Amino acid sequence: MSAKPLEILQQLHDCLMAEGVSFTFNKGEKIQIEQEEKENMVYFLESGCVFIYNEEKEWLLDVVDSAMLLGASGIVFKEYEGSCAVAVNVCQGFWLTASRAKALLNQSNLWYELSIWLSYLAFYLKHRECDLLGSNNYCIVRAMLIRMQRIRPEVRQKLGVLEFIQQRSKISRTVIAEILCELRKGNYIEMDKGKLIQINRLPANY
Secondary structure, three states, X not given: OOOOOHHHHHHHHHHHHHHOEEEEEOOOOEEOOOOOOOOOEEEEEEEOEEEEEEOOOOEEEEEEEOOEEEOOHHHHOOOOOOEEXXXXXXXXXXEEEHHHHHHHHHHHOOHHHXXXXXXXXXXXXXXXXXXXXXXXXXHHHHHHHHHHHOOOHHHHOOOOHHHHHHHXXXXXXXXXXXXXXXXXXXXXXXXXXXXXXXXXXXXXXX
């Protein structure tokens, strides 16, 4: 998968921070990106990590790490899908309204850069959704484990493997626990107190 376009992200950061309001969210606090009755907000996450949830469906969509521009699509169009972010650890950065972000992008002529960022997100989301299109439960669990392995260790150690996979996939806890148990027995993965330590090798099929 393509790397995060950090140079583009820095250009957007430098533009938007001109009117950004600093924030600090502690672990467990909600970051309301979409507003059904109010204007959408844009958050630039400079440090920390967040869960992205669909509140209406009670579905964990992803775990994202700084640096990250949250709510970028709301700059282009107003839409409410029930999504929010929840801080995994202490998160810092700045926020501004979508309309002010739009005005700043106009002033700095950075719509091309925003299009690159949105294209990256679309590509990222395509890969994320492909993880959930496995031919069977094992393929989905395998994809989720690989995704967890890519998360920074200091963040990953806060995530329970079973809960993460269940909230992302909606596969039953019993089935996930059975697959994890067999993988541990075969020394394919190493876990401690429900947390993923490392992947040694994952068989293609189970």
